[in-house]
Amino acid sequence: MAYLSAVTLLWAFSFSLIGVYLAGQVDSWFSVLMRVALASLVFIPFLKFKGVEKSLIAKMMVIGGFQLGLMYCFYYQSFLLLSVPEVLLFTVFTPIYVTLIYDFLKGRFSPWYLLTAAIAVAGAAFIKFAGINENFVIGFLVVQGANICFAIGQVGYKYLMEKKPLDLPQHTIFGYFYLGALCVALVAFALMGNLEKMPTTSTQWGILIYLGLIASGLGYFAWNKGATMVNAGALAVMNNALVPAGLIVNIVIWNRDVDLLRLAIGGAIIMFSLWVNETWVKRKVEQSYRTAN
Helix, strand or coil: CHHHHHHHHHHCCHHHHHHHHHCCCCCHHHHHHHHHHHHHHHHHHHCCCCCCCHHHHHHHHHHHHHHHHHHHHHHHHHHHHCCHHHHHHHHHHHHHHHHHHHHHHHCCCCHHHHHHHHHHHHHHHHHHCCCCCCCHHHHHHHHHHHHHHHHHHHHHHHHHHHHCCCCCCHHHCCHHHHHHHHHHHHHHHHHHCCHHHCCCCHHHHHHHHHHHHHHHHHHHHHHHHHHCCCCHHHHHHHHHHHHHHHHHHHHHHHCCCCCHHHHHHHHHHHHHHHHHHHHHHHHHHHHHHHHHC
8 A cells, every 4th residue: 555655655646747848838739748758757777577487578568558658649638628626526427437447357256345345435425526628528538548548557457466467577578558658649749649749847847847747757667566466456546545645745735726625525435445445345245255255
């Protein structure tokens, strides 16, 4: 949980930085490309080429293509349609995707994890229930595209590490994850990028560098490593911990008009779901799997 909690705090700033300083000002396809390219630079020096199975390289690149490449393509477009709080609202469905995809890969169905995810979704939805604009339907679908890609990537990585334990440290192959995302970002920018909307201020460049090297470069490795160390229910819950964290940053720094009481109650519901998962659901699931086997 330590990895996931640390990355949650790190990523809490990303929503507002993108929504306030980049969305509508810097070409979103360039932002995606810049962020992925910088993240790749962090791990390329550690990348191991010899002794790594080609099938593992391909799987890592596919996972990165989904979780980072395609996800960012959807994610950055959503800020052109929705406000930061609305984007946060529509991410509350990610835990459901995480749980369902993980169970699908395992060839089983665990309703107890859905209970954990449902409580977390209820807490996040309670926090972010607010008025919507005319872009509601399109914006909702775009964010769900990002959520599904993010879920596929993190669950795919967790499943891959569980199915085929590595003799190599994870950081020596994680560069392939970013290279897969880079392939997607390059194609997207080549097809849809707008060279007339490049960054024009030092603030915009600084934010892109921070998002690329720190939030993506270090953040995704730590998140995926953390995902391999917890059960699917806890992973689902931590996906929604981003919602109150992102809102708190939004309130404290950018003074968004948010109901503080609603935020506190919703956050408490999310923490309750984590407690339920760790103290009750985890035990019930392990018992049911032992019985089935």
